[in-house]
Amino acid sequence: MELISTLGSHSALDVCEGAKKEGFSTIVVAQKGREKTYSRNYITRKRGDRSIGVVDEVVLLDRFRDIVGSQDRLAKSVFVPNRSFAVYVGYDAIEKEFNVPVFGNKHLLRAEERDAEKNQYHLMERAGIRMPEKFKSPDDIDRLSIVKVSEAERSYERAFFLARSPEEFQERAEGLLGNGKIKEEDLDRATIEEYIVGAHFNFNFFYSPLHNEVELLGIDTRRQTNIDGYLRMPADAQLELLKMARPSTIEVGHIACTLRESLLEQALDMGRRFVDAVQKEYKDGIIGPFALQGAMIEEKGEKFVVFDISLRVPGSPGTRFTPYSEYLFRESISFGRRIAMEVKEAGSRIDDITT
Numbered sequence: 023m024e025l026i027s028t029l030g031s032h033s034a035l036d037v038c039e040g041a042k043k044e045g046f047s048t049i050v051v052a053q054k055g056r057e058k059t060y061s062r063n064y065i066t067r068k069r070g071d072r073s074i075g076v077v078d079e080v081v082l083l084d085r086f087r088d089i090v091g092s093q094d095r096l097a098k099s100v101f102v103p104n105r106s107f108a109v110y111v112g113y114d115a116i117e118k119e120f121n122v123p124v125f126g127n128k129h130l131l132r133a134e135e136r137d138a139e140k141n142q143y144h145l146m147e148r149a150g151i152r153m154p155e156k157f158k159s160p161d162d163i164d165r166l167s168i169v170k171v172s173e174a175e176r177s178y179e180r181a182f183f184l185a186r187s188p189e190e191f192q193e194r195a196e197g198l199l200g201n202g203k204i205k206e207e208d209l210d211r212a213t214i215e216e217y218i219v220g221a222h223f224n225f226n227f228f229y230s231p232l233h234n235e236v237e238l239l240g241i242d243t244r245r246q247t248n249i250d251g252y253l254r255m256p257a258d259a260q261l262e263l264l265k266m267a268r269p270s271t272i273e274v275g276h277i278a279c280t281l282r283e284s285l286l287e288q289a290l291d292m293g294r295r296f297v298d299a300v301q302k303e304y305k306d307g308i309i310g311p312f313a314l315q316g317a318m319i320e321e322k323g324e325k326f327v328v329f330d331i332s333l334r335v336p337g338s339p340g341t342r343f344t345p346y347s348e349y350l351f352r353e354s355i356s357f358g359r360r361i362a363m364e365v366k367e368a369g370s371r372i373d374d375i376t377t
Contacts, residue, residue, distance in 0.1 A: 025100070028048075035059075052081070054082060155215065166216070183268070220316075223316065225314045231307075288324075288325075292326065
């Protein structure tokens with residue numbers, strides 16, 4: 023395989039930059055109206071005596087989901103899935119109709135969804151990873167809790183809200199229903215968890231089937247609208263603004279960060295246990311990138327509580343600027359490059375790292 027391809031969103035530039043570093047040509051499948059980042063700004067081209075850019079070719083489609091009917095150009099590539107691929111193309115189409123070799127386990131992508139049969143909660147339980155306590159009904163809420171419900175217009179985004187009691191749940195839910203932010207049927211399927219008060223971290227791992235090793239490549243945390251703006255205000259201003267607009271937590275960026283070294287083994291142990299659990303629950307197990315997302319709390323020392331899992335390349339290219347990949351490889355390695363390294367090394371064992 024001399025080509026690496028991906029969908030033009032989320033982490034495509036990270037994938038392409040890493041692929042170019044390892045000598046691969048790159049293809050980005052873009053949607054009309056969202057292609058200029060790839061076709062104009064970061065397309066490969068000559069500037070003087072040097073080559074710049076990381077995208078060699080752009081395949082332009084009317085809609086992302088049309089990729090299923092446009093696989094011929096990608097047939098000789100290894101395709102790297104990202105969150106946008108799962109959201110816009112859909113799990114059934116990916117598993118049953120997408121025949122390009124996919125880096126990683128494409129059958130594991132749907133486990134991120136909380137209503138999947140063997141979802142992330144199931145996998146964390148099997149791994150013995152601590153999670154927030156879940157409430158089956160709003161009537162069970164007896165402490166500060168976070169409600170995770172799909173947005174009405176963008177079902178892949180969640181309209182989080184906090185509630186300390188059944189009455190507060192009802193009040194907040196009615197407000198979101200009234201302004202059309204959520205739908206009644208989505209509220210009925212909402213996840214209700216205790217709210218974890220702690221320092222947020224995303225531990226971004228890579229599992230190599232070729233070496234049977236779990237690697238911590240980087241750590242980051244999130245930038246979100248408009249909650250980041252709220253947090254920069256004094257309390258009285260926050261209360262005043264709440265009369266006009268509720269906080270939202272739509273992810274718009276990331277910040278690279280580090281963890282106290284004495285806590286690293288706790289993170290690494292969770293990563294190893296999670297890989298072992300997935301291998302028992304899913305054919306082919308984990309291949310490549312995954313992340314444990316949660317918060318470090320103070321409880322007889324510092325303990326990590328996981329409240330979200332990702333099972334594909336992270337959308338945070340800044341993880342390379344944390345020191346963890348350099349501790350391992352003696353140079354800073356992006357997730358895009360780590361994927362390309364695994365593809366290059368696989369050679370005739372390409373089936374061991376693709377589905």
